[in-house]
Amino acid sequence: MLAAFVTRTDADDPISALQVGERPAPDVPEGWARVRLKAAGLNHHDLWSLRGVGLPDERLPMILGCDGAGLDDDGNEVIVHAVISGDPVGLIPTGDETLDPRRSLLSEVHQGTLADEVIVPKANLVPKPAGLSWEEAACLPTAWLTAYRMLFTQGQVRPGQTILVQGAGGGVATALIALGRAAGVRVWVTSRDEGKRTRAVQLGADRAFESGARLPERVDAVMETVGAATWSHSVKSLKPGGAIVICGATSGAAPKNAELNRIFFLQLRVLGSTMGTREELGRLANFLLTSGVRPQIDTVLPLERAREGFEKLASGDVVGKVVFTR
Numbered sequence: 001m002l003a004a005f006v007t008r009t010d011a012d013d014p015i016s017a018l019q020v021g022e023r024p025a026p027d028v029p030e031g032w033a034r035v036r037l038k039a040a041g042l043n044h045h046d047l048w049s050l051r052g053v054g055l056p057d058e059r060l061p062m063i064l065g066c067d068g069a070g071l072d073d074d075g076n077e078v079i080v081h082a083v084i085s086g087d088p089v090g091l092i093p094t095g096d097e098t099l100d101p102r103r104s105l106l107s108e109v110h111q112g113t114l115a116d117e118v119i120v121p122k123a124n125l126v127p128k129p130a131g132l133s134w135e136e137a138a139c140l141p142t143a144w145l146t147a148y149r150m151l152f153t154q155g156q157v158r159p160g161q162t163i164l165v166q167g168a169g170g171g172v173a174t175a176l177i178a179l180g181r182a183a184g185v186r187v188w189v190t191s192r193d194e195g196k197r198t199r200a201v202q203l204g205a206d207r208a209f210e211s212g213a214r215l216p217e218r219v220d221a222v223m224e225t226v227g228a229a230t231w232s233h234s235v236k237s238l239k240p241g242g243a244i245v246i247c248g249a250t251s252g253a254a255p256k257n258a259e260l261n262r263i264f265f266l267q268l269r270v271l272g273s274t275m276g277t278r279e280e281l282g283r284l285a286n287f288l289l290t291s292g293v294r295p296q297i298d299t300v301l302p303l304e305r306a307r308e309g310f311e312k313l314a315s316g317d318v319v320g321k322v323v324f325t326r
């Protein structure tokens with residue numbers, strides 16, 4: 001089958017490590033299900049994998065891709081939940097698989113979704129609502145699920161509050177804007193790029209500011225994916241008692257100034273967030289149906305042209321998701 005995969009990682013030149021070609025079709029173990037993919041979303045995670053982050057040599061070759069939607073062997077339209085429990089066939093004891101210390105994301109231990117077929121535990125299949133296209137459904141399992149959990153589970157953001165989303169163009173950031181807006185939250189964003197600021201407002205942001213700009217007032221919560229480059233601004237932008245919810249650090253994990261004094265003096269909260277549960281993925285799909293919100297898709301390409309999609313994401317020149325189709 002056709003797949004986008006990696007056989008040797010490259011920390012400096014990740015795209016050079018990408019291969020698009022034939023891989024053996026998977027066997028289906030007891031308790032697992034095969035999904036014939038119709039669409040698969042690309043994430044920054046796939047670029048990290050090409051660099052070898054979270055993907056040691058002994059797990060190679062590995063098919064990339066966390067996000068996918070397609071047909072199971074019974075012909076059901078399904079979304080693939082990407083968080084694989086450490087005990088994938090059994091029940092998840094905590095009820096929250098994101099807290100399972102042995103959990104992995106598709107393409108970290110088990111082969112990923114940038115392929116004709118993927119196998120996952122049966123419990124990881126979520127019904128795809130008919131009202132969502134394949135491409136839209138394939139955006140949900142990573143970036144959109146992460147945004148949903150950041151806002152509503154970890155951030156406990158309420159209608160009428162104001163949030164700041166750093167780095168307006170990313171997949172998670174565009175999801176945060178759209179979901180926050182649909183939930184009655186006032187969404188402010190920052191971006192280094194004027195075009196992305198304009199697009200963010202078109203997507204539903206109330207106002208867009210240059211990265212690092214002083215805001216008209218402090219916000220209830222900051223949604224952080226950029227990391228080192230925006231951390232200090234995030235801390236300074238919060239009301240006393242406010243929360244930074246952080247799911248990623250694209251620009252680096254070690255900010256020059258961690259602003260520890262402000263964090264304790266203003267009693268700020270720093271909340272980590274990673275992916276979401278299968279239950280949250282189901283709720284997210286329903287929320288899209290009831291709200292009419294749809295994922296912002298930057299580019300759709302056939303999987304054969306995966307390299308172009310990776311290059312686009314790596315260049316940072318995207319607003320919304322890159323999706324591959326079969």
Ligand SMILES: NC(=O)c1ccc[n+]([C@@H]2O[C@H](COP(=O)([O-])OP(=O)(O)OC[C@H]3O[C@@H](n4cnc5c(N)ncnc54)[C@H](OP(=O)(O)O)[C@@H]3O)[C@@H](O)[C@H]2O)c1
Pocket residue numbers: 043044045048142143146166167168169170171172173190191192193196211225226229230247248249250251273274275313316
């Ligand atoms: N924990 C999880 O479960 C989870 C899930 C999904 C993603 N993530 C992580 O979250 C991060 C965001 O991923 P993504 O795919 O949504 O987007 P992304 O492609 O990493 O881009 C996010 C935004 O970061 C900003 N940015 C990048 N480098 C910057 C720099 N040096 N200075 C200032 N801003 C910079 C850009 O904003 P502007 O150009 O608009 O300024 C860009 O739009 C990644 O690190 C990813 O690994 C984590």
